[in-house]
Amino acid sequence: MAGIIETIKFAGTLVLALPAALAGLELLVLRGQTGFGVALLGLAVGLVVVQHWLTTPTDVPELLAERVVGTVAKESDSESDDEP
Template identity: 50%
Template sequence: MVGLFDSIKLVGVLILAIPAALAGLEFLLVRGEPVIGAALLVLATALVVGQHYLSLPTSVRGLLLNGVLGSGSADSESESRDD
């Protein structure tokens, strides 16, 4: 299931990044405006790279959930031993 959610997030980012990249290429190559073209290409690249590196990895999510759920179960185990 995690792969499906990651794919959906990637498609959502690509929906925004591809038009920005194409517009950047047009400004850069056709219109002769390198500053705007390069800025749009950097923006498109930053969207895709940022989505990949800034999203929380699954293993970290699992560790956080395990830590939260594990601490609750440890308390219940110690209470059951006291009885």
């Protein structure tokens, strides 16, 4: 499940990717400029894919915090099952 920080990052990426995709579609479909249209669509898709899969140095503390919280939460759940 995505956290609020990941959602905000994704929205920021879409702010840049959607105008490029719409311009690419317009160039491709309406104006017949295939090269520029495909390039802009590729740029938009690339932005979203890179944002989703690339880990940047600023993401490392967030990833470590998620692992620590996940480990602590799992230990707490197992202890509560042992108690009557």
